[in-house]
Amino acid sequence: MMEHMGKKKPRPRRSFTREFKAEIVELCQRGDRSIGQVAKDFNLTETAVRDWIRQAEVDTGRRDELTSNEREELAALRRENRRLREDVNILKRATAGSGCPSTTPAEPRDAHAPRRSDPGTAARKSSWPRPGGPGRHAARRTDANAGRDANRPPRPR
Structure with missing residues (x-):
């Protein structure tokens, strides 16, 4: 009950x-x-x-507010939008494994960096300029030479 x-x-x-x-x-x-x-x-x-x-x-x-005709149109547009999104996803999956360069997004790269595909332009190591600035020992070098005459050679270490 x-x-x-x-x-x-x-x-x-x-x-x-x-x-x-x-x-x-x-x-x-x-x-x-x-x-x-x-x-x-x-x-x-x-x-x-x-x-x-x-x-x-x-x-x-x-x-x-939205009229009945506007509501019907909105519903039809949403259905069409949903169908088109599904179509795009299907196409993306179909072209993902093809390796076609036009379908794969371009990776952002530094304009000055050498291209990986060209072995002749491989990056060479350089000691100057250092990427992080003059380095952590720069202050020591300037302190060691502080107060010395410009004509005298630096003190040996």
């Missing part, structure tokens, strides 16, 4: 024609019966009837 209390069976989803919805909206807008009463008389949910009234107000320009 306790499991039946407070539990309602979910109502199956139904679809209605535009003409039927327009008749229900017209009944509600006449003012003879309340929205709740109209919904009860036609075995509809009050929420559905309120949504139909709101949409009718939008379609007639009394409310600023």
